[in-house]
Amino acid sequence: xxxxxxxxxxxxxxxxxxxxxxxxAPLGRHEPRLYVALIGPDHRPLPLLQEIAEIPAVMAPDQAxxxxxxxxxxLTGRLDGGSVALLHCRPGPPPVTAEDRAAASTYYSALxxxxxxxxxxxxxxxxxxxxxxxxxxxxxxx
Numbered sequence: 001x002x003x004x005x006x007x008x009x010x011x012x013x014x015x016x017x018x019x020x021x022x023x024x025a026p027l028g029r030h031e032p033r034l035y036v037a038l039i040g041p042d043h044r045p046l047p048l049l050q051e052i053a054e055i056p057a058v059m060a061p062d063q064a065x066x067x068x069x070x071x072x073x074x075l076t077g078r079l080d081g082g083s084v085a086l087l088h089c090r091p092g093p094p095p096v097t098a099e100d101r102a103a104a105s106t107y108y109s110a111l112x113x114x115x116x117x118x119x120x121x122x123x124x125x126x127x128x129x130x131x132x133x134x135x136x137x138x139x140x141x142x
Contacts, residue, residue: 005047006022006023006045007046007047008044009042009043010039010043010045010119011043013119013120013131016085016119016120016122017122017131019037019085020035020085020087023035023049024087024089024124024129027124027126027127027128027129028091029089029090029091029126030091031054032055032056032088032090032091033052033053033054033088034051034052034088034089035050035052035086035087035089035124036049036050036052036084037049037050037084037085037086038074038082038084039082039083039085039119040082041081041082046079057090057099057103058099058102058103058106059106059107061106061109064106064107064109064110065113067107067110068110068113068114068116071084071114071116072114075116082117083116083117083118084116084118084119085118085119085122086119086121087129088100088103088104088121088124088132089123089124089125090123090125091126092125092126094125094127094128096123096132100132101132101137104121104123104137105134105138107121108121108134108137118134120133121137
C-alpha cells in the first residue's frame with residue numbers, strides 16, 4: 001500500500017470547494033478560524049495545511065496585511081507562480097452575511113496589495129462550504 005498525499009489539481013472554483021469539503025470535516029466551529037493552503041505552480045496543494053485559530057470575525061486590515069506579507073515571503077523563491085487558498089470558517093448556518101463579505105474583502109485586499117495570488121476564498125459554516133469570489137465580496141461591501 002502506498003501513502004500518496006491528497007493533492008488534487010485545483011483548476012476551478014469547484015475544485016477548490018471540493019478540496020475544502022474533503023479536508024474540513026466535520027463542519028461546525030465554535031469560533032472563527034482561517035485555514036491556509038499553499039498551491040504550487042502546478043495547481044496542486046502542498047501537503048501542508050495551516051489553521052489559524054482565535055481570529056476575529058473580520059480581521060483588522062493591519063493583521064491581514066501581516067498575513068499577506070508572510071504568505072508573499074513564503075511563496076517568493078520557493079513557489080514562484082503559486083497561490084494560496086483560504087477557508088474562513090465561522091459558527092452558524094449559511095447564508096453569506098455582510099460580516100462574511102467584509103472578512104473576505106479584507107483578505108482579498110491585503111493579498112492583492114502584496115501581490116499574492118489567491119484562489120477563490122471559501123466560507124465554512126456549520127452546514128456547508130460556500131465560495132465567496134472577490135468581485136462579489138467587494139461589490140456587496142461597497
